[in-house]
Amino acid sequence: MEPSPLNESDRIDRTPQVGRALFEALVREHGPRLRLFLGAVERDPQAREELLQETLLVAWRRLESFDPDRSFGPWLRGIGRNLVLARQRALGRRGVIVDPSVLDQLEGLLDAPAQAEVERMELELAALRACLEGLPAQQRAVVDQRYREGRRGAELARGLGRSLESTKKSLQRVRARLHDCVTTKLAAQGVL
């Protein structure tokens, strides 16, 4: 892992040419975390990419309002958060409804003030992969069918040969187990 190329406190050079280059550098570092944030609440792939694009557009436009003494990642996700809520308002009950407090909690989970975000995300993914290796075969099958094969709802239940209720419970349990496992591994590495 390469070290973060810039310190955020000296990143925002307001000259036009440098400003854009720095903006792109910051987006490359914080964009993946932003996309995870947006994807967590916007399930439609096209809408997710649209939100990502909109967030970057708004961030570029408002770059002058960014306080360089603060972290760029939360600022960027804050813009994304507002766009998510605006979209939610626009769609009303036809869209997925996520409470703003959930977005705040999610931001708390994603914020990694002491680390480069890209590095933090790779550590999280490495921990998750290790945790997946340790799953019992039955739970691994649930995860594989849901996430590797993309099955959902009744199709997933049929694939597993279980009832809907049992499938829901299994997913609930395996995600809780993976959450505990990942956070334990990250804590052991001093990441959390």
Place this chain on the structure above:
Amino acid sequence: MDDRDHDGERRTPLDLDGFTIEAEVSNARVQAEVLWVDGLLERALGVIEDDRRAVEVALQRLRFGDGATGTKAPGQRRWGLVASAAGLLVAVGLGLLILVGPGASSAQAALTRALERAERSEARAFAAVLRRAGSGEVVRRAELFTGGADAFAIKVAAPFGGYLWAGADQDGAWFVPALEALPMIETDQRSRLLERLEEHGASLPYVDVLTLLRACSEDFELSLDRSERCLSGVRRSSAPPGPDRFELQLDSQGELFTARLERDVDSSAGAWVFELERLDVAFDPALVERASHHAPGRRVLRR
């Protein structure tokens, strides 16, 4: 269905797997943890496009003005270049990587900005005109005053003389009939204002800017012209009834300047055109407060 858990905390529908995971959304923290693990699983098992690649594509679409045109700093550049750059990228073969048309994305961003501006704007006044086709054209004129946040008041010429007033602020909505003998009406539901206006023969499709802009963000194919000041929308064929098309003119700050919404066919009252134009006039901000319209001694009904 009760959407609160045993702690009284709000629960929200969470559909990650094709059915609502009710048991997992007992509180905001747990729901956020589920979303976080779900996002990591999608990445670890390769069902989602690589984040870095997706971010790179998004950045590509922001790369405008390279070479001859040069780059302008934020705040100095013009948004027209964004659309131009996106079109150029499509031309050089990146179209397959781009999931949403640049015009639609920029238009959506412009509409979002207009909404944000409207939510934050200081006092603004608009002239509104509704032209309704039918047995004879009906023209209804109104003046709309906004007071920042979502407070507003609208003054509508009543069919039989005088003016009706309606408005809302954070405490609720209110309606003042033209005839002084009739009571002022207060309600918690803004949507009731449209009903009250209709009851008094002065129906309008919209009575405030925020509702109008939010309506424009639903069910329309959006486009933004090269000046990035003219935003238009055409209602999708599958959308529920509403205006068939609209055109918004934005000022240099992205704030609404004029609006024109058109409905071609309305089974009950024929086609209509609703226009809004921002006025360069000063007015007393208290105009958007209900107290300004509550004459001493006038009865108040709550509905």
